[in-house]
Amino acid sequence: MNLVLLGPPGAGKGTQGHKLAEELDVPRIATGDILREAIEQGSELGSAAQQYMDRGELVPDEVVVGIVRARLALGDCDDGFILDGFPRNVGQAEELDEMLQARGRGIDACLLLSVPDADVVRRLSGRRVCERCGNPAQAVPGDEPACERCGGRLVQRTDDKEDTIRARLEVYRQETEPLVAYYAARGQLEEVPGRGSIDDVFEHMKARVAAMAPAGHRELR
Ligand code: AMP
Numbered sequence: 449m450n451l452v453l454l455g456p457p458g459a460g461k462g463t464q465g466h467k468l469a470e471e472l473d474v475p476r477i478a479t480g481d482i483l484r485e486a487i488e489q490g491s492e493l494g495s496a497a498q499q500y501m502d503r504g505e506l507v508p509d510e511v512v513v514g515i516v517r518a519r520l521a522l523g524d525c526d527d528g529f530i531l532d533g534f535p536r537n538v539g540q541a542e543e544l545d546e547m548l549q550a551r552g553r554g555i556d557a558c559l560l561l562s563v564p565d566a567d568v569v570r571r572l573s574g575r576r577v578c579e580r581c582g583n584p585a586q587a588v589p590g591d592e593p594a595c596e597r598c599g600g601r602l603v604q605r606t607d608d609k610e611d612t613i614r615a616r617l618e619v620y621r622q623e624t625e626p627l628v629a630y631y632a633a634r635g636q637l638e639e640v641p642g643r644g645s646i647d648d649v650f651e652h653m654k655a656r657v658a659a660m661a662p663a664g665h666r667e668l669r
Pocket of ligand 1: 512540
């Protein structure tokens with residue numbers, strides 16, 4: 449299945465996206481992770497993106513659209529993919545539709561993970577991510593835990609500081625939230641409440657995905 453994960457920063461897209469990608473055996477394509485890797489590698493792409501990311505703003509469309517176009521062209525996306533963090537505005541969604549249509553494909557469903565703003569700020573300021581695999585975790589006071597996925601070191605993202613979190617939330621409201629109406633108008637939106645345990649949210653997501661699956665798609669385990 450070709451899925452889009454939508455929701456404010458801190459809604460749990462990364463956590464749920466990793467789990468769903470494993471469950472469906474398809475790649476998870478996270479534009480934020482790709483951009484952070486580029487910054488770490490000191491590439492031209494990274495230095496172009498960093499100033500926007502540090503301010504909590506969107507990186508210009510042509511940059512991220514180029515990244516996604518190149519990634520979707522790889523063979524491992526032929527049986528489906530999960531997009532996490534893309535599209536982030538209506539222009540990107542239209543570009544995505546065009547690039548998929550050119551290959552006779554389209555998005556099957558958009559899963560909206562919804563959480564209240566207060567939860568977002570609390571979750572993100574306590575969030576840590578694995579510097580090796582990007583897997584998110586919550587900070588535990590006085591503890592230096594390792595990533596439960598790969599054992600890597602957990603670090604705080606530079607854009608998970610309170611001011612930047614508020615800027616990112618504002619960008620979400622202004623630019624990304626219109627995508628809710630965009631996918632709803634096509635009957636492709638499925639809302640999943642992002643509150644509750646990781647496992648509960650995941651069960652809910654799996655049920656929604658199964659309900660939206662096109663005929664003949666890979667069965668959920
Ligand atoms: P994320 O890891 O998805 O929270 O993304 C972190 C940051 O990367 C965002 O605040 C943006 O600056 C940038 N970014 C990620 N995905 C996109 C996108 N689709 N369009 C523009 N900027 C993006």
